[in-house]
Amino acid sequence: MTATPLPAVRAPIDWKLQAERFALLAAWAALIGLFAVLIPGTFLTWRTFSSILGSQAVLVVLALGLLLPLTAGDFDLSAASVLVFSAMFVAVSNVTWGWPIGLSLLGALATGAIVGALNAWFILFFRIHSLIVTLGLGTFLNGMTLWLSGSQTISGISMTLVDAVVITRILGIPAAFWYGLALCLVLWYALEWSMAGRRLLFVGRGREVARLNGISVDRTRAAALILSGALSALAGVLYAGMTGSADPVSGQGLLLPAFAAAFLGATAIYPGRFNPLGTLLSVYFLITGITGLSMLGAAAHVQSLFYGGALVVAVALSQLVRKRQPQNFG
Amino acid sequence: MNTRLCAATALLILPAQAALSDAKVDAQAVLDAHRVVPDFAPQGEPFDAQACMADKKVFSIPITMIVPFVVELERAMTRAAEEVGFEYTVWENQGTSDAWIQGVNQAISQGYDLVDVTGGLNPAVLGPQLQEAKAAGMKVTTTHLYDDTQTQEAFVDASAKVPFSTAGEILASWAYLETGGAPNVLIIGSDEVLPTGPFVQSIQDTLAAYCPDCKQTYINVPVTEWATKIQSGVQSALLADPTINYILPIYDSMSQFVVPALRIAGATDLGIASFNGTPFVLDMIREGTVQMNIGESLGWAGYAAIDAQMRLLCGLPVPESLGIPLLIFDADNVETAGVPADFDSGYGDEHLAGFRALWMLEN
Numbered sequence: 231m232t233a234t235p236l237p238a239v240r241a242p243i244d245w246k247l248q249a250e251r252f253a254l255l256a257a258w259a260a261l262i263g264l265f266a267v268l269i270p271g272t273f274l275t276w277r278t279f280s281s282i283l284g285s286q287a288v289l290v291v292l293a294l295g296l297l298l299p300l301t302a303g304d305f306d307l308s309a310a311s312v313l314v315f316s317a318m319f320v321a322v323s324n325v326t327w328g329w330p331i332g333l334s335l336l337g338a339l340a341t342g343a344i345v346g347a348l349n350a351w352f353i354l355f356f357r358i359h360s361l362i363v364t365l366g367l368g369t370f371l372n373g374m375t376l377w378l379s380g381s382q383t384i385s386g387i388s389m390t391l392v393d394a395v396v397i398t399r400i401l402g403i404p405a406a407f408w409y410g411l412a413l414c415l416v417l418w419y420a421l422e423w424s425m426a427g428r429r430l431l432f433v434g435r436g437r438e439v440a441r442l443n444g445i446s447v448d449r450t451r452a453a454a455l456i457l458s459g460a461l462s463a464l465a466g467v468l469y470a471g472m473t474g475s476a477d478p479v480s481g482q483g484l485l486l487p488a489f490a491a492a493f494l495g496a497t498a499i500y501p502g503r504f505n506p507l508g509t510l511l512s513v514y515f516l517i518t519g520i521t522g523l524s525m526l527g528a529a530a531h532v533q534s535l536f537y538g539g540a541l542v543v544a545v546a547l548s549q550l551v552r553k554r555q556p557q558n559f560g
Numbered sequence: 561m562n563t564r565l566c567a568a569t570a571l572l573i574l575p576a577q578a579a580l581s582d583a584k585v586d587a588q589a590v591l592d593a594h595r596v597v598p599d600f601a602p603q604g605e606p607f608d609a610q611a612c613m614a615d616k617k618v619f620s621i622p623i624t625m626i627v628p629f630v631v632e633l634e635r636a637m638t639r640a641a642e643e644v645g646f647e648y649t650v651w652e653n654q655g656t657s658d659a660w661i662q663g664v665n666q667a668i669s670q671g672y673d674l675v676d677v678t679g680g681l682n683p684a685v686l687g688p689q690l691q692e693a694k695a696a697g698m699k700v701t702t703t704h705l706y707d708d709t710q711t712q713e714a715f716v717d718a719s720a721k722v723p724f725s726t727a728g729e730i731l732a733s734w735a736y737l738e739t740g741g742a743p744n745v746l747i748i749g750s751d752e753v754l755p756t757g758p759f760v761q762s763i764q765d766t767l768a769a770y771c772p773d774c775k776q777t778y779i780n781v782p783v784t785e786w787a788t789k790i791q792s793g794v795q796s797a798l799l800a801d802p803t804i805n806y807i808l809p810i811y812d813s814m815s816q817f818v819v820p821a822l823r824i825a826g827a828t829d830l831g832i833a834s835f836n837g838t839p840f841v842l843d844m845i846r847e848g849t850v851q852m853n854i855g856e857s858l859g860w861a862g863y864a865a866i867d868a869q870m871r872l873l874c875g876l877p878v879p880e881s882l883g884i885p886l887l888i889f890d891a892d893n894v895e896t897a898g899v900p901a902d903f904d905s906g907y908g909d910e911h912l913a914g915f916r917a918l919w920m921l922e923n
Contacts, residue, residue: 272800277825281795284824289788381628383813383840386847386900396823404824472791472820474849475840477813479626480787487788517792524796530751530780533789 247501250548254498254508257544258515265522273522280402286517287395287406288313288469290510292484293491294413295461297504298454300492301421303434304360306455308349308368309462310485312342314478315375316466320391321384321476331388339463345371346459350452360455375478385475395471406468410510413461417506430454431503490541491516497548516540583770584741587733591888594730594854597907598885600914603864604871604878609919612874613646618674619667620648620703623681624655629838629858630679632903633704636862637678644870644919657685664689667698674699674869681705682754683713691715699872703865707755708881718878720865724755727835727854727886728762728810734833734852734888735806736770743767744775746797748790748809748818751780759810759835777801781814790814794821807832812841812853819849837889842901845894852890855897857907860884863915870919 266274292309299306316338323329323337345367352363398405421427432440433450441447465484470476494516495508519536620637622630634650641648651666653659660677664686667675675693677683683690683702690700699717706712707724735743747763749756760778767776777797781789790809798804798821809818812834822828834841837855844850864882871878887907889897896906916922 269800275799278799281799281825285791285795285821376626381626381631383628383816383838385816385840385843392823396820473816474819475816475844477816477840480817483784483787520789520792521796521799524779524793525800527800530782530785530789534785 250497250501251499253547254494254511254515254544258511258518261515261518261522265518265525269522269525273525276402278521280399280404282514282517282521283407284396284404286513287404287410288465288472289484289487289491290410290513291413291461291468292465293488293495293509293513294410294417294506295458295465296488297492297495297506297509298417298430298461299360299451299458300504301430301434302451302454303437304353304451304455306346306349306364306458306462307361307485308345308364308371309458309465309488310482311368311371311375312345312459312462313466313469313484314476314481315345315371315378316342316463317470317476317481318375318379318384318466318478320467320470321387322378324388324391325384325386331390335391335467338467339460342459342461342463342466343456344459345463346456347452349459350455353455354448354452372478372482379476379478381478383475383477387470387474387476389474391467391471392474395468406472409468413464414506414510421506426450426453487516487537490537494541494544497544501548584737587736587770590729590733591737594886594888595893598887598910600910601883602914602918603867603881603883604876604918606918606920607871607874607876609644609870609874610921613644613870616674616870616873617647617670617672618649618676618869618873619651619663619670619672620676620678621651621660621663621667621681621686622653622678624679625650625652626654627679629836629903632858633679633862633865636859636904637703637866638862639859640863640866640915643916643921644866648866660686661689664693668693668696672698673873674701676701676703676865676869677705678703678865679705680753683716687713687715699869701869701872703868704861704882705754707758709758710755718868718872719880720861720868720882721880722755722856722861722882722884723886724759724835725762728759729766730854730886730888731808731810731833731835732763732766732770735808735831736767738831738833738851739805741771742774743771743806744801744804745777745806745808746794746804747776747778748793748807748814749778749780750783750786750811752782753811756810763808763810775801775803777804786814786817790817791821791824794818795825798822798825798827805830809834812836812838812850815841815844815850819844835886837887837897837903839897839901839903842889842894842897845889845891846899846901848891852888855887855889855906856884857887857904857911859904860907860911863911867915867918 296309319338320334323334324331349364353360395406396404429445429450433447437447491509491513494512496504498508498511499505520533523533622634651663675698694700694715702719704722706719706721708721709725712719735745749760779793809815831851833852835854841853861882861884868878898905
């Protein structure tokens with residue numbers, strides 16, 4: 231008697247899931263098609279796409295930073311404050327103190343990581359909710375930024391940084407875009423294929439279950455917060471390189487768009503999970519809409535209607551597809 | 561036949577050239593008037609300020625004390641009050657309405673004679689509180705909010721207004737000449753900021769008068785969205801119309817978001833001109849990323865604001881405007897604003913002696 235091997239059974243393709251995964255991508259393509267019709271000859275040019283892609287790197291990096299603690303179930307509301315402080319640190323240390331630009335960048339990144347570590351310490355040692363700690367430390371950092379800058383905008387940051395961020399182009403697109411894309415791919419690989427990334431996902435899905443399975447939950451959450459601080463600081467460095475200057479307030483406005491991108495991104499590619507590819511896609515979906523509307527001459531309020539409306543409608547539709555199950559991002 | 565055709569063509573072309581030439585002369589005259597360090601021109605008759613203000617107290621509520629422009633304006637106003645020798649209190653705040661309301665209540669409870677909303681704070685948002693202050697016998701003023709052409713709120717006693725419309729005329733004249741009489745400008749404003757309306761209108765009207773057929777585009781970006789929307793707005797406008805040849809961000813702190821937009825769009829040859837005289841933008845002129853900035857001396861503005869408040873409290877006619885001169889800074893004279901630039905250099909100090917004489921402080 232010989233055993234006959236069972237024929238391999240392939241799981242049937244879940245078309246609904248596939249549709250949900252790529253719905254935002256399809257919506258983006260539809261949006262591009264719509265604007266191509268409405269703005270013939272101008273919208274569908276490489277110049278337009280170079281402009282769209284090249285301008286959003288700061289938001290991409292900030293949103294990618296945020297999604298690490300979000301995946302572990304923590305909110306980092308200090309991210310934009312770290313961004314602003316980091317940009318100001320680069321400006322003050324480079325312009326006022328005369329540091330070489332490389333040293334300024336290292337200082338800024340280290341500061342971001344230290345703020346992340348402080349967030350982690352307060353959250354994990356004192357068992358305080360991340361919303362409270364990061365809100366508090368973010369506000370503290372805003373005060374530090376005002377103090378460091380004397381409430382002034384500082385221009386004249388080394389052109390080496392400006393060159394490396396926005397003037398250098400690859401395929402006609404400013405280098406900043408490629409940094410954001412590279413970071414996105416690295417995070418995607420890390421979250422999908424590395425042990426550390428899987429641990430982060432488990433911790434976000436259920437801390438107690440993760441702990442019982444031998445995962446060091448505190449260490450994983452701390453690493454996510456430290457990385458979030460460092461990546462927010464990197465976004466600040468790009469912000470400084472993009473504008474060649476730093477001001478103590480305006481970067482704060484990036485916090486909500488970054489969260490919006492992370493949440494909208496969680497409806498795409500890997501629905502129900504914060505994921506780098508979805509986040510990248512959502513940033514460019516939103517900016518494509520804003521750019522098209524601007525080119526059509528839409529007023530400022532129409533852009534806000536699109537931004538907020540697209541976010542709510544996309545998340546709501548995604549919920550309809552999954553039969554309104556309670557959300558469990560992580 | 562050919563001679564007749566030439567004559568007919570000449571008849572058509574010559575008036576157009578004459579109009580262009582007239583417009584250029586007019587535009588140049590506007591710029592020339594704002595290129596010289598200004599003389600002090602008193603806004604009223606001299607009066608004995610020390611005697612009149614001996615028992616008076618003024619309470620100032622700035623829009624926020626985290627904006628350098630406002631801090632500098634308040635410093636100058638405090639200096640002027642110290643010179644005269646009356647009590648002048650600045651309500652330190654970070655731009656929240658609850659702090660402004662607290663400020664008015666504080667002024668009422670401590671018996672101040674005048675409450676001033678300073679540096680762009682719109683009295684309309686404090687209507688009930690300021691009317692209560694008025695009912696308590698206080699005077700209500702605004703400093704550096706309205707354009708010269710705007711009407712103040714009914715409950716406001718006096719306003720030290722700013723020549724935003726004139727700044728608009730200067731910006732339009734500059735863009736017209738810099739583009740060789742063929743401007744296609746992109747104007748960036750913030751409609752929720754009170755003087756934006758007349759400021760932008762002045763740019764548009766002046767450009768239309770110089771060149772009725774020239775194109776202009778306006779984009780509105782609320783102040784809270786400068787960091788997220790100016791860059792994308794400028795890029796989109798340049799994509800929609802690649803023939804745009806000058807950018808006029810009306811408030812100069814917008815410039816830091818325009819510069820990266822031009823870099824990304826590969827349009828760094830486009831000029832940028834603006835208004836306010838903020839030091840980092842003056843530094844950008846020195847670095848060559850911005851071409852022109854219209855400055856106003858905040859030291860002078862602070863003294864002029866105190867002059868208006870004292871005249872109101874002393875029962876004298878109050879000037880309608882701050883009367884501050886506007887000075888053009890470009891690559892030729894930007895070094896006079898300091899290296900690095902500051903808020904008060906480059907305007908001379910004639911106003912200091914002028915105000916002292918006006919307030920009879922010399923004796």
